[in-house]
Amino acid sequence: MTARRWVGWGLVAAVPLAFLGLFFVLPTGTLIARGFSTGGSLDLSGFGEVFSRPRTWRIVGLTFLQATLGTVFAVVLGIPGAYVLYRRRFRGQWLARALVTVPFVLPTVVVGVAFRSLLAEGGPLGALHLDGTLAAIVAALVFFNYSVVVRTVGGFWAHLDPRAEQAARVLGAPPWRAFLSVTLPALVPAITAAASIVFLFCATAFGVVLILGGIRFGTIETEIWIQTTQFLNLRAASVLSVVQLVVVGAVLGVSGAARRRRERALHLTAVDAARERLGRADWAPAVATGLVGVVLIALPMLSLVLRSLRTSRGWSLQNYANLATTGGRGVLTGTVWAALGNSVRTAVLATAIAVVVGALVGLVVSRRPRSRSGRRAIETLDAVFMLPLGVSAVTVGFGFLIALHRPLGLDIDLRTWWGLVPVAQAVVAVPLVVRSLLPVLRAIEPRLRQAAAMLGASPWRVFLAVDLPMVRRALGLAIGFAFAVSLGEFGATSFLVRPDRPTLPIVIYRLIGRPGAENLGMALAASVVLAALTAAVMMLAERWRPASAMGEL
Amino acid sequence: MTTARGLEVSDVVVQYEADGRWLPAVDGVSFEVTPGEVLGLLGPSGCGKSTLLRAIAGLERLVRGAVSWDGADLAPVPVHRRGFGLMFQDGQLFPHRDVAGNVAFGLQMAGLGPAERAPRVHELLAMVGLEGFERRQVETLSGGERQRVALARSLAPTPRLLLLDEPLSALDRALREQLAEDLARVLRETRTTAVFVTHDQDEAFAVADRIGVMFSGKLVQVGTAAELRAEGIDRSVRAFLGN
Numbered sequence: 001m002t003a004r005r006w007v008g009w010g011l012v013a014a015v016p017l018a019f020l021g022l023f024f025v026l027p028t029g030t031l032i033a034r035g036f037s038t039g040g041s042l043d044l045s046g047f048g049e050v051f052s053r054p055r056t057w058r059i060v061g062l063t064f065l066q067a068t069l070g071t072v073f074a075v076v077l078g079i080p081g082a083y084v085l086y087r088r089r090f091r092g093q094w095l096a097r098a099l100v101t102v103p104f105v106l107p108t109v110v111v112g113v114a115f116r117s118l119l120a121e122g123g124p125l126g127a128l129h130l131d132g133t134l135a136a137i138v139a140a141l142v143f144f145n146y147s148v149v150v151r152t153v154g155g156f157w158a159h160l161d162p163r164a165e166q167a168a169r170v171l172g173a174p175p176w177r178a179f180l181s182v183t184l185p186a187l188v189p190a191i192t193a194a195a196s197i198v199f200l201f202c203a204t205a206f207g208v209v210l211i212l213g214g215i216r217f218g219t220i221e222t223e224i225w226i227q228t229t230q231f232l233n234l235r236a237a238s239v240l241s242v243v244q245l246v247v248v249g250a251v252l253g254v255s256g257a258a259r260r261r262r263e264r265a266l267h268l269t270a271v272d273a274a275r276e277r278l279g280r281a282d283w284a285p286a287v288a289t290g291l292v293g294v295v296l297i298a299l300p301m302l303s304l305v306l307r308s309l310r311t312s313r314g315w316s317l318q319n320y321a322n323l324a325t326t327g328g329r330g331v332l333t334g335t336v337w338a339a340l341g342n343s344v345r346t347a348v349l350a351t352a353i354a355v356v357v358g359a360l361v362g363l364v365v366s367r368r369p370r371s372r373s374g375r376r377a378i379e380t381l382d383a384v385f386m387l388p389l390g391v392s393a394v395t396v397g398f399g400f401l402i403a404l405h406r407p408l409g410l411d412i413d414l415r416t417w418w419g420l421v422p423v424a425q426a427v428v429a430v431p432l433v434v435r436s437l438l439p440v441l442r443a444i445e446p447r448l449r450q451a452a453a454m455l456g457a458s459p460w461r462v463f464l465a466v467d468l469p470m471v472r473r474a475l476g477l478a479i480g481f482a483f484a485v486s487l488g489e490f491g492a493t494s495f496l497v498r499p500d501r502p503t504l505p506i507v508i509y510r511l512i513g514r515p516g517a518e519n520l521g522m523a524l525a526a527s528v529v530l531a532a533l534t535a536a537v538m539m540l541a542e543r544w545r546p547a548s549a550m551g552e553l
Numbered sequence: 554m555t556t557a558r559g560l561e562v563s564d565v566v567v568q569y570e571a572d573g574r575w576l577p578a579v580d581g582v583s584f585e586v587t588p589g590e591v592l593g594l595l596g597p598s599g600c601g602k603s604t605l606l607r608a609i610a611g612l613e614r615l616v617r618g619a620v621s622w623d624g625a626d627l628a629p630v631p632v633h634r635r636g637f638g639l640m641f642q643d644g645q646l647f648p649h650r651d652v653a654g655n656v657a658f659g660l661q662m663a664g665l666g667p668a669e670r671a672p673r674v675h676e677l678l679a680m681v682g683l684e685g686f687e688r689r690q691v692e693t694l695s696g697g698e699r700q701r702v703a704l705a706r707s708l709a710p711t712p713r714l715l716l717l718d719e720p721l722s723a724l725d726r727a728l729r730e731q732l733a734e735d736l737a738r739v740l741r742e743t744r745t746t747a748v749f750v751t752h753d754q755d756e757a758f759a760v761a762d763r764i765g766v767m768f769s770g771k772l773v774q775v776g777t778a779a780e781l782r783a784e785g786i787d788r789s790v791r792a793f794l795g796n
Contacts, residue, residue: 163645166612169632170639172710178633181658185649513585 005011008459013364013381016357016430021071023427024388026058027399032245034402035238036284044065050239056223060243063219066134066209067202070141072308075191077142077292078149080285086154088278096293102535103297104147107488110527110534111503112271113302113512114209115140117524140208142242143296152197156190158275175281193230196255203247204392207490207505211512220244221394225494228398235435238402240254248391295494301531308524312517319521322531328518333500336507336526343504343530347486350425357426358433359475361385363467365434366441386431393428393491401495416498429482435551436478440471480541504530558623559746560586567601567608567616577603580620580770591740591747593761597755601770602750606716609748610639622713631661631770638712642719644703646691650701652678653687654772659710675771677705680739704736708743715740715747721756733759755772 037043050056085097103111118124119131130136164186167180206221213222219241227237278286311318324337368375379461386395400420405413449462457465490505497506504526511523512516567579586592594602607613609620611632620627627635630636638659646655656677657670665673678686681701693745700720707715720736721729737760740747751757757764759776766776774781 161645163641164647165611166632167639167641167645167706168647168658168662169612169636170610170635170716171706172633172636172662173658174631174633177662182647185647 009364013359016361016364016385017498019353019357020385020388020427020430021401023423024391024396027403027438028241028245028391028395030403031238031241031395031399035242038235045296046235046239050236052056056240058221059218059220059276061215063203063221063247064088066137066141066205066217066219067199069134069138070202070205071195071199072143073138073142074145075195077296078146078194078286079153079187079191080147080288080299081150081292082154082157083285084278084282084289085150086158088282090278098539099293100147100150100297102538103143104145105534105538106144106486106491106536107208107505107527108144108205108213108506109490110304110488110531111140111143111300112176112208113508113523114300114531115143115208115212116512117307118300118303123307124299132212132216133489134217135147137212137217139207139296140212141202141205143300144208144318145201146292146296147332148198148201149194151192152194153187153190157187160186196251200248200255202393203251204244206392206394208511211509220247221491224398224463226487228401228495234402241398243507244392244395252386257381260316266293287482288393295353304524304531305528308521308528311521319528322518322522323525325522327514327522328516331514331519332507333511336504336522336529339502339504339507339526340529340533342501343487346422346425346503347483349419349422350429350486350489351482353422353426353487354429355475358478358482359437361430361434362437362441362471363463366438366444385434388427388431390415391457393424393489394495396424396427397492397495400492418498418501420496421493421498421503424496425489426482428489428492429485432481432485434480436481437471437474440474441467444470461476477541480537484537484541487534488530489539534546559588559590560748561619561621561624562605562609563619563621565605565608565612565620566616566691567604568616569604577601577616577770579608582767582772583618584765584771584772584775586746586747589744589791590763591664591737591745591749591761593757593764593765594748594750595757595764596752596767598752600767602617602767603718605767606639606718606748606750609714610716612637617725620733636710636713638710638716640700640703640707640715640720643723644699644705646694646699646702648691650691651687652683652691652694655691655702656705656709658706663710673709674705677709678702680703680708682735695734696724700724700732701735704739708745711743713746715745717747717749719750719752722751722753729753729756730745730759737762763792 035046036048081100085093085100114132115136118125119128119136120126121131130139131431160183165178165182169175196324203219204221205219206225209217209219210222210225213219218226220243224237224240224244227233227240288407308319309315309317326332326335361381364387365378367378404417404420436533444467488505489503490509493503493506494509497503502510508523508526508530511519511526562584562585565579566577568575569578570576582605584592590622594605596602604613604669608615611627611630615628624634647658650658653671653674656674660673670754674687675684676707677686681704683698683701683705684697685744686694691702694702700723704720718737721732724732728787733756739745740760749757749760751760762783763775763777766773766781774784
C-alpha cells in the first residue's frame with residue numbers, strides 16, 4: 001500500500017475512532033477509574049465494601065440465573081424456528097420472518113408494559129399469577145431474543161449444504177437422527193454465536209427487568225441504576241459497572257471465538273441451498289414455531305393493544321385522547337405527543353451519527369490488507385468497535401454522567417448539552433449498524449474493486465461504483481435498525497435525559513410508576529404508539545434486507 | 554405386477570421451478586437394472602441425470618411415474634428405509650467425524666454395535682486401498698482419498714442398490730482413470746447393483762455394463778458398450794459430450 005492510501009484509510013478510521021474514544025472509551029474508562037480509586041490514588045476498598053453485602057451476591061446470582069434461563073429457552077425454541085423460517089419455504093414466509101424480528105427492536109419499556117398487561121390481575125393470563133415472578137422476566141427475555149437465535153442460526157442454516165444430511169438419510173438415518181448426528185454438529189458454531197449474544201443481551205437487560213422485576217428481582221444493570229439514582233452511591237455503581245464490564249468482556253471473548261470458527265466453517269458450505277416447501281413431515285418444528293409465534297410473541301402484543309382500548313367505562317379511545325394531556329394530576333411536564341416529537345427528533349440525529357460512524361467502521365474493517373500487521377490492525381479495530389454492543393446502555397449513560405463534567409480537563413460541562421442523548425443512543429446503535437453492513441461489505445469480491453481500479457477508477461470512484469450499489473439494501477436495514485433502537489432506547493437515556501425534554505420510553509416509565517388507572521391507560525396507549533412506530537420502521541427496513549446477507553442479528 | 558427383479562424406473566417425471574414456471578428436469582424416463590448389473594447414465598451437464606438419480610434415492614418428488622424394487626413400488630418408502638446407497642460428487646463426508654466414523658455411519662444406523670462395526674470398517678478401507686486410515690480426520694485427506702472414503706461409506710451397509718453421482722468428476726485426469734478402474738473392480742468384487750452417473754464417455758465405458766444416454770431430460774439410448782459403439786451414440790448428444 002502506498003503512503004497516500006495509508007493516510008486516506010487513516011483518515012477514514014480516525015472519525016469513528018475519535019467518536020468512540022470521546023463517547024465510549026472516555027466514559028467507561030472514567031467509570032473504571034472511579035471504581036478502583038478515590039481522590040486519584042488506588043483504592044480497592046470499594047470492591048470490598050460492595051462485595052461484603054449479601055445484596056450484591058444476590059443480584060449477581062440473579063443476573064446469571066436470568067441470563068442462563070433466557071438463553072437456554074431462546075436457543076431451544078429458536079432452533080425449530082430457524083428451520084421453519086429459513087430452511088423451508090412457504091407462502092407468507094417474509095411476513096413471518098418480519099413478525100419474528102419485531103420483538104428484538106421493540107422498546108424494552110413497551111415489552112415490560114405488554115407482559116404486565118398480560119400477566120397482571122385481570123389480564124388474559126392473570127389467573128396464572130405470574131406477575132412479578134422470575135418466569136415472567138424469563139418469558140420477556142425469550143420474547144426479545146428469540147429472533148436473535150432464529151436469524152443467526154437460520155441465516156447460517158439456509159446456506160448449509162443439504163447434501164450432508166441427505167448422505168446420512170441415504171445411509172439409513174431417520175430424519176431426527178440425520179439432524180442430530182450431521183446437521184446439529186454443523187450448526188454448533190452458529191448456535192454458540194447466537195447463544196453468547198443472547199446471554200449478553202439477557203445479562204445486560206435493563207428496562208424490562210426494571211418494570212417486571214419489582215423489588216424482588218434485578219440485574220447488575222438495574223442495580224447500577226438504583227445505586228445511582230436512589231441511593232446516590234456512585235462508588236458502588238462504579239464497582240458494579242466494572243463487574244459488568246468483566247462479565248461482558250468474557251462473553252464477548254467466547255462469542256468472538258465462535259464467530260471466527262463459523263467464518264472458517266463457511267468455506268465448507270455451498271452458497272445457496274435450494275429450500276424445500278414446508279411439508280407434512282415438518283409438523284413438529286412447524287407446530288413449535290406456531291406456538292411460540294402465537295403464545296410468546298403475538299399474545300403479549302395483542303393484550304397490550306386490547307388493554308389500551310379499555311377504560312373503567314368500557315371500550316373507548318379515551319386513553320389515546322389522553323395522550324394530548326400531561327396525565328392525571330400533572331405527572332408529566334409535557335404531553336405524550338410532545339415526548340414522541342422529542343423521541344423522533346433524537347432518533348433521527350442518533351441514526352445519522354450511528355450510520356455515518358458505523359459505515360466508516362464497516363469500510364475500514366471489511367478491508368483485507370495483504371500485510372500481516374495490516375490484518376492484525378483490522379482485527380483489533382473490529383473488536384474495539386464491537387465493545388459497545390456488549391457494554392450495557394446503562395454503563396454508557398452512567399459513564400457519560402460522571403465523565404463529561406469537564407471532559408479532558410476542559411472547562412465545559414457536557415452533561416447538560418442537549419446533544420448528549422442522541423450521541424449516547426448512537427453509541428448503542430453503532431455496533432448494530434456495523435453488524436448489518438459488514439457481512440455484505442466482506443462478501444464483495446475484491447477483484448471487482450481491482451477491475452474497477454484497472455479501468456481507471458480512483459478509490460473514491462471505486463467506492464461509489466462498486467461498494468455503494470452493493471450495500472445499498474443493507475444500508476437501508478442498518479438505518480432501520482439504528483432508528484428503531486434509538487426510538488426505544490431507555491438505559492442510557494434514563495441517565496441523561498433532561499426533565500423538560502423527555503423521550504417517549506421515559507414518559508411511559510414515569511406513567512406506569514404513578515398510581516391511577518388513567519396514568520396506566522396512558523402508558524398502555526403510549527406503548528402501542530411507540531411499538532407501532534418501531535414495528536413500522538423495522539418492517540420497512542426488513543423489505544430491504546439483502547436476500548443473501550448472513551447478518552448476525 | 555411384473556416379476557421384474559432389481560430396479561425398475563417407469564415413466565418418471567421430475568420438475569423444477571424456474572422464474573415461477575415448472576420445467577421438466579426428467580421427462581418420462583423408463584429403464585431397468587437387473588441385480589449385479591452396473592448401469593451408466595451418460596449425458597451433458599444439465600441433462601437431468603443427477604436429478605434422476607436423486608429421484609431414485611427418494612430425494613426428489615416424482616410428478617409422474619414410479620420407481621420400484623423387485624416389483625414393489627417405492628413411493629411410500631422414505632429415503633432412509635430404501636436400503637440404497639448414494640455417493641455424491643464431492644463426497645459429502647461428515648467433517649466432524651473421522652474416517653472410521655464416516656464409514657461406520659450407515660452400520661450404526663442399521664443398529665450394529667461397535668464390536669461388529671470395526672472389522673467391517675477395516676475390511677472396506679482395505680478394499681478401497683486406505684488401510685490404517687481409521688483415525689484420520691477428513692480435512693487431512695486428498696480429493697482422491699476422500700472419494701475412496703465416500704465409496705467405502707456407501708458400500709458399508711451393503712446397499713441393495715448403489716447410486717453414484719459423478720463420483721470422479723472433481724478429481725484430476727490421472728487420478729480419475731486410476732479410480733475408475735478401482736471403482737469398477739470394487740463394484741464387481743462386491744457384486745453391487747449400481748447406477749453410475751457421468752458426463753465422461755471413457756469413464757462410463759470403463760465402469761458400466763450397460764449405458765443409458767440422456768439428453769434434455771429424456772433417455773435417448775440404452776445399450777452395452779459394444780452396442781453403442783456399433784450403433785454410434787446419437788450425434789446431437791455426442792456433440793455435447795465433446796468427442
